[in-house]
Amino acid sequence: MSVPCQCLECPLGCECFASTRTVKCLSRDLDAIPHGVPGHARNVIITGNNIHRLGPESFADLENVTNIILSNNGITEVMSQTFSSLTNLRLLDLSANRLALIHPAALSIPGAPLQELNLSRSLYNATSLTDLTTALRWGGLHSLLRLDLSGNGLVFLPPGMFSHLPSLRQLILADNALAGVYDGTFSGVGRLEALDLTGNAFRTFDGDALQELGRLGGSPRVLLARNNYTCFCDIRDFVAWLNGSQARVVDVQDVRCGSPKALEGAQMRGLGMQAIGCDVPYHQGEMDELSLQTSYVFLGLVLGFVGMVFIFVLYLNRNGMKKWIEEMRDAGHDVLEGYYYRYELDTDPRRGQPAGGDRPKGSGTGDFGKSLSGQIQVPADPCVVQMPTDTQLKQVTTSHPGNL
Numbered sequence: 123m124s125v126p127c128q129c130l131e132c133p134l135g136c137e138c139f140a141s142t143r144t145v146k147c148l149s150r151d152l153d154a155i156p157h158g159v160p161g162h163a164r165n166v167i168i169t170g171n172n173i174h175r176l177g178p179e180s181f182a183d184l185e186n187v188t189n190i191i192l193s194n195n196g197i198t199e200v201m202s203q204t205f206s207s208l209t210n211l212r213l214l215d216l217s218a219n220r221l222a223l224i225h226p227a228a229l230s231i232p233g234a235p236l237q238e239l240n241l242s243r244s245l246y247n248a249t250s251l252t253d254l255t256t257a258l259r260w261g262g263l264h265s266l267l268r269l270d271l272s273g274n275g276l277v278f279l280p281p282g283m284f285s286h287l288p289s290l291r292q293l294i295l296a297d298n299a300l301a302g303v304y305d306g307t308f309s310g311v312g313r314l315e316a317l318d319l320t321g322n323a324f325r326t327f328d329g330d331a332l333q334e335l336g337r338l339g340g341s342p343r344v345l346l347a348r349n350n351y352t353c354f355c356d357i358r359d360f361v362a363w364l365n366g367s368q369a370r371v372v373d374v375q376d377v378r379c380g381s382p383k384a385l386e387g388a389q390m391r392g393l394g395m396q397a398i399g400c401d402v403p404y405h406q407g408e409m410d411e412l413s414l415q416t417s418y419v420f421l422g423l424v425l426g427f428v429g430m431v432f433i434f435v436l437y438l439n440r441n442g443m444k445k446w447i448e449e450m451r452d453a454g455h456d457v458l459e460g461y462y463y464r465y466e467l468d469t470d471p472r473r474g475q476p477a478g479g480d481r482p483k484g485s486g487t488g489d490f491g492k493s494l495s496g497q498i499q500v501p502a503d504p505c506v507v508q509m510p511t512d513t514q515l516k517q518v519t520t521s522h523p524g525n526l
Contacts, residue, residue: 156168163184168195211231236263255283258283267290292318298322303330314342321349353382385398
């Protein structure tokens with residue numbers, strides 16, 4: 123057991139342990155980080171005081187410190203480069219404070235030595251969450267292995283909040299008010315080994331949330347207990363995921379239904395589809411068919427709407443349409459009368475008889491007349507008197523000489 127060493131190097135009111143190189147200042151009503159911390163100290167524990175502000179001057183000349191615990195001090199403001207002189211810092215505990223202002227470069231330390239950051243029950247409001255997101259981005263925390271954000275009442279995690287923590291192994295988000303995991307929530311976290319989501323406001327994990335969890339590299343151990351899950355049919359994807367990922371959900375035995383009353387406290391692992399109100403098993407093909415039917419219904423509605431618009435337009439132009447129909451009817455009637463007149467002319471029996479009597483069938487004149495009749499079809503005019511030919515006149519003169 124280490125014995126406190128009350129020596130000249132130990133700050134007033136603090137305890138120093140030479141064997142472990144530890145300085146403790148517990149509940150001393152301090153309003154600032156005490157001066158005179160030994161330069162060889164490796165562990166600094168200052169808790170239960172009234173320190174509201176941290177700045178670069180707070181930890182000057184303490185490059186040997188590896189662990190700093192500053193919990194429950196009422197800290198509200200962390201200035202830029204506050205820990206920049208702690209080039210060997212591995213653990214920083216700011217839990218149980220009231221951080222309202224976090225400078226973007228507050229966590230920046232040359233060489234990025236920080237491996238564990240505890241901010242449990244320390245964020246004061248949503249603005250401090252925004253500040254923290256910026257500080258995580260610009261802090262150069264490439265070596266951070268563990269981040270504790272439990273108990274902060276978080277309802278939403280900004281997309282890409284952890285994307286600048288490539289070495290992160292453990293992420294503690296327990297005892298918040300998170301209700302959903304969204305696309306990009308855990309982007310950039312490719313080496314995670316443990317994710318604690320217990321004690322939040324999750325009621326289910328939909329398809330997008332399950333895909334986001336599935337993209338976590340390293341097959342991390344996930345804790346999901348103490349959430350008020352609603353065990354209705356819409357939770358079937360989550361149930362199927364639980365049944366197929368037993369090795370990943372380490373507390374699967376404690377993942378239980380919160381509602382309805384009939385299933386309260388029931389284990390979700392192995393829960394049947396009928397038990398959660400899904401009478402028909404879920405198949406992707408059926409969903410695709412339903413989607414296709416929905417598309418057909420939508421197409422029918424669109425076509426019906428177009429038809430109604432067309433009928434409405436016709437109704438508005440009914441007078442013009444009536445006039446157009448009458449004009450088309452009259453025009454058709456005139457055309458039909460013309461065809462009927464031509465038909466009467468073509469079927470007239472007098473049209474085919476020669477004007478000068480019957481001619482022999484083989485005569486040239488008859489053939490020529492037939493040819494013209496077949497091509498031109500000029501109707502015979504009964505009023506035309508055919509003049510006798512010169513041969514006929516000569517015959518008459520020869521036969522009756524006495525009469526002359």
